[in-house]
Amino acid sequence: MTGPEKMRALLAERQGGHSLPQAFYVDPAVHEFDLQAIFHRQWIQAGLESEIPNPGDYLTMTIGASPIVILRNQHGGIAGFFNTCRHRGAQICAGQGHARRLVCPYHQWTYDLGGKLLKAGRMQDDFDVSAYQLRPVRIETVAGLIFVCLSDDPPEFGSFRAELEPMLEPHGLRNAKVAYTATLVERADWKLVMENARECYHCRTAHPQLMRSFSDFTAPDVSGRTQAWLADFDARCKSRGLKSGSVVGPWYELGRYPLTEGVVSYTMDGKPAVAKTLGQVGDGNVGAMWWAVQPSGFNHVVGDYGFFFQALPTGPRETTVTGKWIVHQDAVEGVDYDLGRLTEVWNATNDQDRALAENNQRGVNSIAYVPGPYSPIAEQLVLRFTDWYCAAVETFVARRK
Ligand code: FES
Ligand SMILES: [Fe+2]
Structure with a gap:
């Protein structure tokens, strides 16, 4: 069976309101399909503009099988390229750093910051360097964040920017830095990782640290979550000039x-972890601003720090989760914050979620697995995620008829 036919058959098997048929979570062919249909087509959050402040600063990431380099160009703008040399395809840049020119480590083909090939030694005299530019990727920025898309036909970004910008801009991500990055390789399909990340049905038992501060906004049945409480919160945000409310878009969700x-913060004692607040948020008692981006990320910003979570598939039944802790760029470790205290809650939560996703995968691998029903009360966001995923699959296979 070819890819599209197989995916069509799998979609036909799917029962709405239920977890997905087994093959979606276990089949290596579905993993390959997901890279093409999802990860090569959607917007992926790549980092902060402030991570690459000067021309020549770059960061790298890998989406699916494709290494990407994102850099600050000579004009001060942000550009992104497939990080694959036009000679024989070697990866050019690694990690994060600074370079006036991008030099491939293999045979030293040299590109400028616009991706133009400047030099290819020992090629014939009439060799046309202009025919070998680095292949660009789409880049968008909003409120200090960088997004990348590998497709020439990316999902519409403007409405996301219009919604996110006014809500996130006061949080000062343009003047922020990454205080810590944690990488977890999880033995679970990326969709199980994301389903887990979209619900808090499991939180009360699984996340004792997180539940000291987190009030599950994804479920309407949380005790104490009265209209008066929410109205009081909205008034508090308003008095600090912060926009609240929530938005569900085609491939994003956000709210406060x-x-x-x-x-006031995701810490064990609920007090700030960082002495310097992040952005223009008054005393920082502003709850959490949250945005989730399909397919792979969610992010929280509280008064003193941000936590970004991203799950990228790195193999069949394997997902690499990257957690980033964001603080004010002038905050000094050991003076303004203690790294252990800053990272304690989300590190513990991430590790607990890794164990849950891997455990979920083990059970789903069984010949006994059949899709089960989502809770309409506690798993609405999971349902939105799987609906979005199935719609994206359907759109992709429809184009290949
Ligand atoms: S592969 Fe890059 S210079 Fe040869
Ligand atoms: Fe969790």
């Missing part, structure tokens, strides 16, 4: 919600 009463 209160933390547990008396809590």
Whole structure:
């Protein structure tokens, strides 16, 4: 069976409101399909503009099988390229750094910051360097964030920017830095990792650290979540000039919600982890601003720090999760924050979620697995995720008829 036919057959098997048929989570062919149909087509959050402040600064990431380099060009703008040399395809840049020119480590073909090939030694005299530019990728920025898309036909970005910008801009991500990055390789399909990340049905038992501060905004049945409480929160945000409310877009969701009463940050004691607040947020008692981007990320920003979570498939039944902790760029470790205290809650939560996703994968691998029903109360966002995924699959296979 060819890829599209197989995916059509799998979609036909799917029962709405239920977890997906087994092959979606276990079949290596579906993993390959997901790279093409999802990860090569969607917007992926790549980092902060402030991570590459000067011309020549670059960062790298790998999406699916494709290494990408994102850099600050000679004009001060941000550009992105497939990080694959036009000679024989070697990866050019690695990690994060600074370079006036991009020099391939293999035979030293040399590109400028616009991706133009400047030099290819020992080629014939009439060799045309202009025919070998680095292949560009799409880049968008919003409120200090960088997004990348590998497709020439990316999903519409403007409405996302219009919604996110006014809500996120006051949080000062243009003047922020990454205080810590944690990478977890999870033995689970990326969709199981993301389904887990979209619900808090499991939180009360699985996340004792997170639940000290987190008030599950994804479910309407949380005790104490009264209209008066929410109205009080909205008024508090308004008085600090912050936009609240929530938005569900075609491939994104965002909003602002209160933390547990008396809590201002995702820490064990609910007090800030960082002495310098992040952005223009008054005393920082502003709950959490949240945005989730299909297919692979969610992000929280509280008064003093941000936490970005991204899950990228790195193999069949394997997902690499990257967590980034974001603080004010002038905050000094050991003076303004203690790294252990800053990272304690989300590190613990990430590790607990890794164990849950891997455990979920083990059970789903069984010959006994059949799709089960999502809770309409506690798993609405999971349902939105799987609906979005199936719609994206359907659109992709329809184009290949
Ligand atoms: S592969 Fe890059 S210079 Fe040869
Ligand atoms: Fe969790």
